Amino acid sequence: MRLIQNMCTIAEYPAPGSAAADYCLGAAGRRLVKIAVVGASGVGKTALVVRFLTKRFIGDYERNAGNLYTRQVQIEGETLAIQVQDTPGIQVHENGLSWTEQLNRCIRWADAVVIVFSITDHKSYELIGQLHQHVQQLHPGARLPVVVVANKADLLHLKQVDPQLGLQLAGMLGCSFYEVSVSENYNDVYNAFHVLCKEVSHRQQPSSTPEKRRTSLIPRPKSPNMQDLKRRFKQALSAKVRTVTSV
């Protein structure tokens, strides 16, 4: 759903690489992490995004047209600019899921994706596998970091999905998993985004991989200069002459 009282919307569905999309990076010279939040309708995507951005739970929204929000996050001592793209709920039709061009553009734009389902809605859980596959298909050649979030953990009396199933599925897909109640707990929401930002941040710094660090610490042998070579050649020659004379 769409937040009635807009806070820090920059643009709606920015084209990748557009001025709006790179606003944060350009303005502050910070590294930028772009996150898309996807899932079925009504699972709490907007509530999750708003909670992450403002720490507040606001239960009153309009239907989502897809807003882009921004904030800054400290990751391992560095301040990163985070852009979070809220998306409209995935529509399920008789012949499968419908992927709008808007949604595809968002997923292509993103460095990482949050897939949300609600423990009160089994159908929203059933979409996760397809959603994950679709996300990876739109990023051929690069495995995009994805976190699976099971929301509405407070509504135990309406539970249709055991969060344990979410954990298992996320494990099978190679994703992190968080069970949250957006309405009751800020920390879990923050942690889900934080782990994703950290993963993206590490990927953006290929030079800081342990392998690269290790090689950069090994001193390169100095190539001998011509003077040095001449000196060594003379030394070797005179030693040979001495040996020959002494025979």
Ligand SMILES: Nc1nc2c(ncn2[C@@H]2O[C@H](COP(=O)(O)OP(=O)(O)OP(=O)(O)O)[C@@H](O)[C@H]2O)c(=O)[nH]1
């Ligand atoms: N009890 C409870 N309600 C929640 C929670 N998270 C969201 N909701 C409510 O669930 C409803 C749907 O939340 P939204 O954030 O609008 O869901 P959405 O996924 O953005 O929905 P679409 O825009 O239709 O795709 C709202 O009434 C929220 O207040 C939660 O953790 N617990």
